[in-house]
Amino acid sequence: MALLSIREVCRRAPVIPVIVIDDLDKAVPLAEALVAGGLPALEVTLRTRVALQAIRAIADAVEGAVVGVGTLRTADDVKASIDAGARFGVSPGFTDAVIDAAEAEGLSMLPGVATPSEAMRAADRGFEILKFFPAEANGGVPVLKAWASPLAGLQFCPTGGVNEKNAKDYLNLSNVICVGGSWVTPKDVIEIGDWARVANLASDASGLQTL
Numbered sequence: 001m002a003l004l005s006i007r008e009v010c011r012r013a014p015v016i017p018v019i020v021i022d023d024l025d026k027a028v029p030l031a032e033a034l035v036a037g038g039l040p041a042l043e044v045t046l047r048t049r050v051a052l053q054a055i056r057a058i059a060d061a062v063e064g065a066v067v068g069v070g071t072l073r074t075a076d077d078v079k080a081s082i083d084a085g086a087r088f089g090v091s092p093g094f095t096d097a098v099i100d101a102a103e104a105e106g107l108s109m110l111p112g113v114a115t116p117s118e119a120m121r122a123a124d125r126g127f128e129i130l131k132f133f134p135a136e137a138n139g140g141v142p143v144l145k146a147w148a149s150p151l152a153g154l155q156f157c158p159t160g161g162v163n164e165k166n167a168k169d170y171l172n173l174s175n176v177i178c179v180g181g182s183w184v185t186p187k188d189v190i191e192i193g194d195w196a197r198v199a200n201l202a203s204d205a206s207g208l209q210t211l
């Protein structure tokens with residue numbers, strides 16, 4: 001698979017769906033519905049027993065999908081995810097262990113930050129695009145607005161509490177490149193396998209325009 005920068009990943013669509021997959025059989029149809037709805041960059045979180053297998057299944061079978069891994073917390077997570085076919089990585093935080101492993105393995109990373117100091121540390125290591133996590137709990141839109149001038153040059157993918165109601169407010173900020181969220185992959189909708197509903201949610205999300 002071709003290497004992809006995190007900027008390229010974030011530019012594929014305004015929203016990166018955050019996926020929690022419990023049933024491996026649901027991984028491919030779910031990813032197909034998201035891609036059909038216009039959201040090709042997918043974050044499969046390492047929070048379930050089948051997450052790595054789900055990444056492998058999507059990478060092998062879903063044309064047009066750019067599958068990434070989320071909830072990266074250790075260097076071992078990074079290695080296992082690359083072996084499974086992940087093309088980018090997302091982490092709730094910013095640690096040397098995860099960043100060193102990703103750099104060594106060539107995995108594009110979207111690490112999480114919640115303060116200016118963390119953002120500055122990440123910038124020191126060459127990152128220009130960061131996840132702001134958890135976005136709503138950390139002050140949301142007003143915080144990112146306040147960061148725009150002092151942290152000029154950094155762009156953010158707010159995630160955590162972002163939904164169909166507030167996504168546009170985030171996307172209208174000058175320092176937001178895309179948002180992440182699970183509202184396009186509701187647990188109950190996945191459980192009943194309503195892929196048309198997922199495609200509709202994805203289509204609405206992919207239509208979110210920035211100013």
Ligand code: 3PG
Nearest residue numbers: 018159160161162181182
């Ligand atoms: C997460 O890690 O669960 C993501 O931040 C998604 O958050 P959300 O469920 O609030 O969209």
